[in-house]
Amino acid sequence: MLQNFWNFQFIFIIFCWIPIVFSDEGEIENNQKIILKIGSISTRENGKMLMSIMEMAKKKMTEQGVLGTDFDIEILNVEGCGSSFEGVAGAAELFHVQHIDAFFGPFCSKELSPVATMASYWNIPIFAYTATSAEFSDSKVYKTLLRTSFQSLSSISDATAAVLIHHNFTKVAIVANIGTDSFEKIQSLEKSLKSRGITITRRVMFEENSSAEELVENGIMNELKDNARVIIPLFSSTRDLSTVFRNATVIAEMSSSDFIYVHPLIVAKNSAEPPTFYGKLAQKSMKEEYPNTIQIYNSYGFSDNLLNEFMSNFDQASKRIYIDEKDLFNYVSLYESFCVFAKLAEKYLRFNGKQDIDGKNRFRFDGKLMWKMAVGMSFEGVLDNFTLDNGAERMTSFSAFYVDSKRDQIRTVALINSTTTTKNCMDPVCVDLIVSDVVTKYWSTPSGKFPDVDPECGFRGENCDYTQTIVLITAATCLLMTAGLTIWLKRACETKALEKMPWRILRDDVEILNEEQAKSVISLGSATTKMSQVETKLVKNHAIVGVNTHAIYDIFEQRQNIKFKREDLILLTKMKQAVHDNINPFIGVSFNEKSELLLLWKFCSRGTLQDVIYCDKFNMDEKFHGAFVRDITLGLEYLHSSQIGFHGGLASWTALIDKNWMLKLTDYAIGDPLKRWEKHGRINCKVDNESEQEWQKMASLYVPPEIRTANEKNRMKRMDQKWQAQSILRRQQSDIYAFGVIIYEILFRSLPYDEKVDLTELAQKASEGEKIQRPSIQKNKKLNPDMIALLQAIRIVEIQILCRLFIGKFFLIKIFLTGLLE
Incomplete structure (x- = not known):
């Protein structure tokens, strides 16, 4: 959601309607080399890192012949993501002074909304390579925004809903802490669940400073126990609430043999901020924090394949800058975003050529047209090819992972692949998620099957009349007690008779x-x-x-x-x-x-x-x-x-x-x-x-x-x-x-x-x-x-x-x- 709404409106008016007094668009002679400018908005800490990654991508495009003597890209960078929205001011400067042709970023989520709104007004493309919240899926507001991140809140919510419906889990409960971040996650997940016909039996929220004992004493665990067998925890990462909730399940005797816990693995500080890359090193901590649970995560999951491939390319291009592996998804997305822009620009120029503005032979991108061109196109990634869906968002493949407390390795139990479909489709590109099982009968029950998620008599036994059963049990108990008393009296009499x-x-x-x-x-x-x-x-x-x-x-x-x-x-x-x-x-x-x-x-x-x-x-x-x-x-x-x-x-x-x-x-x-x-x-x-x-x-x-x-x-x-x-x-x-x-x-x-x-x-x-x-x-x-x-x-x-x-x-x-x- 947009924060400090009136501040954004003021910024938008100032920077969108300011007179252009510095210079006109660059003129291009008929046979002159075309140079496009892109503007990157980084933080103070990772500016050099982002420039190095884009230079590495530029080199790759040059090797493939996309860039060359007739067509090149110039990279500009400004620092943002501060407390005073410096990145928004930097975006206005890049557009009005440097006359850039596309935006990359901002790196932080709080500045993405105003910059994307201005880019839509200016009609130039903007690439969001970090994780985005659900609001950015509205293409009517953000008309030139292309999202290439590996994970967004809406995509992982859709993947979670696909796994649930694949296993016929039609009744679930959601538990979360109170807060704006958690509310946004719940809103996105509920939308995906309802679209697939999944009923949310309970939505339970508690204070962030609650302890495991308080969750039990306040009746929160009983409320979950009485209303669902499939539970989806959604917590903010400002505090380790997963451990608190896990301890509460132990106290309340809600073990995995009776309940199924499904975690959409959104581990950023904010749902719209970059997701953390785990890799193999995280498997031990995952076993400690999420034992016997299902984790919905990027298909690269807990493997180092993506890291190794990207690092091999990065080390060849630059050996002086250290890369933070936790932000690997963002860096790979930035690398792939640059390649996408280069190929789209080359295709745009090939089909649209130069535009005549005010009688002069000058060049200007049509951002909305480029956005439409990108929909449905497939591009080469670091490891796999990917496609942009009907909202110009990356069609990401997810996987369901089972964290088995008895095994050293986290197992992939299902693949969630994005695929295009024409069934009931009115848009140019429609996406469907296909879930395929890799492993079956893996749950922590003696048979390996999931526990009964929809008991015949209801979660509290409300659908069954136990009167007859109670009467029969009472009668049987009375008969057994009578028989036992008779046997005891008989033995007592026999003992007494023997003594006599x-x-x-x-x-x-x-x-x-x-x-x-x-x-x-x-x-x-x-x-x-x-x-x-x-x-x-x-x-x-x-x-x-x-x-x-x-x-x-x-x-x-x-x-x-x-x-x-x-x-x-x-x-x-x-x-x-x-x-x-x-x-x-x-x-x-x-x-x-x-x-x-x-x-x-x-x-x-x-x-x-x-x-x-x-x-x-x-x-x-x-x-x-x-x-x-x-x-x-x-x-x-x-x-x-x-x-x-x-x-x-x-x-x-x-x-x-x-x-x-x-x-x-x-x-x-x-x-x-x-x-x-x-x-x-x-x-x-x-x-x-x-x-x-x-x-x-x-x-x-x-x-x-x-x-x-x-x-x-x-x-x-x-x-x-x-x-x-x-x-x-x-x-x-x-x-x-x-x-x-x-x-x-x-x-x-x-x-x-x-x-x-x-x-x-x-x-x-x-x-x-x-x-x-x-x-x-x-x-x-x-x-x-x-x-x-x-x-x-x-x-x-x-x-x-x-x-x-x-x-x-x-x-x-x-x-x-x-x-x-x-």
Whole structure:
């Protein structure tokens, strides 16, 4: 916009209507050399620089034959761009005194408007090679102004609008600081956006001295968030507002994964002042100031190609003057403007010749005619050819650059090329911007695609009714809370019920005895008998439960909390309630504490039946044989007739002997739950004692083949598959089978297999479900025929007949034992 309007009007009247008293136009003889004068208006600092650049361009035109013996250009320069509009006065002097034929400049924007207005009145061409504001696009006011700069506010606004519409970004918001400069940028951008059908949902402006926190607290960021997903920041460069805005987006959580930030890169102090050339050196600062944003900038962008080409020509022409690379665009435009003027003048003279003014053969340019000649013409540039559009403005090519915070190089993602078109065109030359993608899927989202710029439910969810969703979520939440509360109450009740179980033993109520303590306790209650030396397992796993209950225990590593099934609770309760002279009392279980599971049984001072059988020092006569078999028989009879129904793990080491030499069955009914818990990873049933490990490997020899097969199938099943339980009848048959093996052990102190057979290997095969030889009475063993018949009945199929009647099977054994004892 024009500043100090009345000052400009005064200047215009003084310098346009002043009488020409100095001299007339220069006369030109028919065959005399034509010399045109151009006037350059520079600053105090860059006058020599501009003269050197134009001399370099003049040399180039001479080499190409445009300038020569018949036609030449004289360059004049005056200083301007001061505080008192010295450049305007200099322009009047150049026109009235020096009789120049064209203006170049002024270099500053504030003097361009009055000089261009006067040039239009004087009807001489003027070249604006620096960036211009939108007002200079009005060819009705500035009739002789040709704009050759690489960037103008209107051109970059058009390029920005072209990129937005190419990606179908039809709704955008603009954020800027308050000020004349920003307002001019907004006005130009809004015009370009509306011409392409892009809706501006919000235009937010804030004070220039605002901080990032103030932008958030004042609701500016929320206003942007609630109205757009594509945001265009336009800030003046008097303060680093880009950093302030970027920090505000971080505080407001407006990341690039949800929002798209498009920056038209106008980086001059004023939108009408020269744009800054960046080059490769600026890529690092751009990553810091504009991470994950799209920058609309000149196609030469962040490359040094233009700089290198121009500097190579400049160094050849002048080696004494330093060139400021930041003003490279202006210097290149000046160089190209001189070449454009030379070619236009040569063409003008060729077609129009000399004009007769007041009967004299004198020469004067028609600026308006030259302006019309320039429209649509193409010219050679430093790197590429360029064309002047319908407003005699350079058709500049732009690019869209993506500043990727994860890459070192700034990437070109789209090219914005200016091209002439005849579609819907009423002017001599019409320009259209064509956007072509170079890279796709480059955005900082997991898929590389842009976020949704137009949400289906609106930016604030105003287009969707969430009532039904809220009701469903509330109902689902209530159901989940109810289910969770139910589960919690169930577990609480189960926990409380477990605590009340008669077999539940708290770990703090159990005192584990070490080896020395166990020996001391045992020695106090031991009797001086011939069994006092049998101590194979007496010092292993002893504990005191409560005040003075002496117990033995089996310990297992617990890896997860044990969840008892209903049948487990019933079974453990039945075990606790079992009372019989030949049944060892089950004290209880300690679980879910200290990562261990303890099974506690009443202590029997004389050890196990296995200890007695395989103790060479102990002489076991027929009375012991009969007594032990009788006690096992009575114990099994009780278990089979009770609610428990079976033993499930009968072996010589699960029969204990108390101080009165009475045999008691222990470890009954608990084997199946232990295997299931181990299969599910809740406990580890590994035994630490090596001797106990060896004998427990033999456990499979006490199990009939059909039960061994079922156990192996259970072991091979996955955790999610159902555990195959055995019927009570099958378990009782297994007990009778094991009972037969134990009777053989009692009589012969060995297992019913050939002594040459490796029992460990045989037991391993049996545990894996393989078929092995059945137990048999060895030929070298002498035995009562009735006992042989009983053992064979237990070993073969007749055992099924024995097991049909609980009382019947034990009745037969009792008959035999009576005879044996007698």
